[in-house]
Amino acid sequence: xxxxxxxxxxxxxxxxxxxxxISITIIFAIxxxxxxYFGGVASGSIGIASLSTTVASxxxxxxxxxxxxxxxLSYDSFVGEQxxxxxxxxxxxxxxxxxxxxxxFLGQGGIIALxxxxxxxxxxxxxxxxxxxxxxxxxxxxxxxxxxLLGLSFTAIAYLISLLxxxxxxxxxxxxxIWFLFTLAFDLALLALLVGVEQGISxxxxxxxMMLSPADIFRLVNLSGLDSSDINGALAIAIKSSLSQxxxxxxxxxxxxxxxxxxNIIFKKKKL
Amino acid sequence: xxxxxxxxxxxITKEYSSLCALQAINMQLAQGEVLGLFGHNGAxxxxxxxxxxxxxxxxxxxxxVFGVKPDTKAASHMRNKIGYLPENVSFYEQLTGLExxxxxxxxxxxxxxxxxxxxxxxxxxxxxxxxxxxQVKTYSKxxxxxxxxxQAFIGQPKLLLLDEPTVxxxxxxxxxxxxxxxxxxxxxxSVILCSHVLPGVEQHIDRAMIxxxxxxxxxxxxxxxxxxxxxxxxISLQGLxxxxxxxxxxxxxxxxxxxxxxxxPEQDKMDILRHxxxxxxxxxxxxxPANLEQVYQYFLKEKPxxxxxxxxxxxxK
Numbered sequence: 001x002x003x004x005x006x007x008x009x010x011x012x013x014x015x016x017x018x019x020x021x022i023s024i025t026i027i028f029a030i031x032x033x034x035x036x037y038f039g040g041v042a043s044g045s046i047g048i049a050s051l052s053t054t055v056a057s058x059x060x061x062x063x064x065x066x067x068x069x070x071x072x073l074s075y076d077s078f079v080g081e082q083x084x085x086x087x088x089x090x091x092x093x094x095x096x097x098x099x100x101x102x103x104x105f106l107g108q109g110g111i112i113a114l115x116x117x118x119x120x121x122x123x124x125x126x127x128x129x130x131x132x133x134x135x136x137x138x139x140x141x142x143x144x145x146x147x148x149l150l151g152l153s154f155t156a157i158a159y160l161i162s163l164l165x166x167x168x169x170x171x172x173x174x175x176x177x178i179w180f181l182f183t184l185a186f187d188l189a190l191l192a193l194l195v196g197v198e199q200g201i202s203x204x205x206x207x208x209x210m211m212l213s214p215a216d217i218f219r220l221v222n223l224s225g226l227d228s229s230d231i232n233g234a235l236a237i238a239i240k241s242s243l244s245q246x247x248x249x250x251x252x253x254x255x256x257x258x259x260x261x262x263x264n265i266i267f268k269k270k271k272l
Numbered sequence: 273x274x275x276x277x278x279x280x281x282x283x284i285t286k287e288y289s290s291l292c293a294l295q296a297i298n299m300q301l302a303q304g305e306v307l308g309l310f311g312h313n314g315a316x317x318x319x320x321x322x323x324x325x326x327x328x329x330x331x332x333x334x335x336x337v338f339g340v341k342p343d344t345k346a347a348s349h350m351r352n353k354i355g356y357l358p359e360n361v362s363f364y365e366q367l368t369g370l371e372x373x374x375x376x377x378x379x380x381x382x383x384x385x386x387x388x389x390x391x392x393x394x395x396x397x398x399x400x401x402x403x404x405x406x407q408v409k410t411y412s413k414x415x416x417x418x419x420x421x422x423q424a425f426i427g428q429p430k431l432l433l434l435d436e437p438t439v440x441x442x443x444x445x446x447x448x449x450x451x452x453x454x455x456x457x458x459x460x461x462s463v464i465l466c467s468h469v470l471p472g473v474e475q476h477i478d479r480a481m482i483x484x485x486x487x488x489x490x491x492x493x494x495x496x497x498x499x500x501x502x503x504x505x506x507i508s509l510q511g512l513x514x515x516x517x518x519x520x521x522x523x524x525x526x527x528x529x530x531x532x533x534x535x536x537p538e539q540d541k542m543d544i545l546r547h548x549x550x551x552x553x554x555x556x557x558x559x560x561p562a563n564l565e566q567v568y569q570y571f572l573k574e575k576p577x578x579x580x581x582x583x584x585x586x587x588x589k
Contacts, residue, residue: 085361
């Protein structure tokens, strides 16, 4: 445990030193406060938009941004240390692969989680003081928790990439592809499937397919509780046959644990 | 000196998919012994270190380090007693030298406060303390190498594995480094030194091992190797010019190019020296036994390297 914390603290401090924490927090805060205040502009009104509009727009932006940031933060975690030779050195220390992996995950995941809580939490507070509605706290805690899980999931996926390739530049390329596949292409493919295959896919089937992408689970978690007027696309259909919040959270957590476990197995077998 | 061996390699073979990085290597290292490991790039030196460190496992054979197999779980605590300097390592550029060393000291089990103290002491020892608050990216090659050495010395290891330790060090720093090695040796630390910078190493090693393309060509103390190689001792003389070319005892030993130099096989050395000293004209005499470089060259030539396999061994590095 001590070894894990030592690594975690080093990674966390790296995140502070490289201004990751501060920049991610600021991006999230500006984004969410901006959307809170000006989310209604599109419909012709300035002022605090309705809670469901705000969360809907926040979720559709966060679903793109959070995976991108997590992948950027972590894609070179292992391949970078491998290139500089410190990975080999670290493994000659009384430190096993699991401890190193968990330490890094704790440190970098901590940066993502803290930035998400601070950034989005700030707009939740602003909204709460303006509207004084307890619903806000509930909706935002669901949003922030799922956003943290989404971030952690892509951190774990980034580790998978980082452990599978041998060059940093390749890892960056793969990270970009993974981001595109999960956040954009997957949804488009689902839509195409819906439109193109006549009666080929049931609501149930669609929802099950959506479990294959952590980004879509995140969307489902946050949008299923809202007015469906703010939602469109494949989601609207999926939501009608939605799984319960608890189930969705469980699957999203599995999307954190599973890549991390696979990464650990790959790390153990990695040739140094 | 005790004869307990810290490292035992018995019949070690390491194969990478198609090529053989090490072949049937046997080796023992006793406590307080300094072994020099010599060979071309890709000869298998780094592979051997990785095997001893337990980072990779042998294909065949058995390794024991501190009585345990280094690639098993049981070995994790013995790693506290091992210091390793990899061949090419660039430490976290954005951290300061002190932060880097403190991090590694913590991983070796030092508490938060002790790790910093220990790190500062080590940085002083290798002479980087003036720059310890600067980021590693501002360090020169030599300073980085010293930082790497300080890293290897963390926690007073009982076994040191140093891969090209003097690369990038200036002559003074190199001398200081060898002093440290001698000092650690006197405290009972065993050292394996990998190098292809040969001059200067010989007086600091107890034993040398020469490997090429994964095979051991020779091992033993320098004197033993010299004898095995039958390399002559070089005797330079002054003041004997004519007497030399006319002395029937000395004529067979005269160097073909310079006639004030004799090349005398080890077994005849003392007789020749006694004879030389009895000559009244002799003004100066200089005796040079074959140095490590000549021994090394000899053994590499003795068993010509199959270039094809040496190239492929290079590829896995």
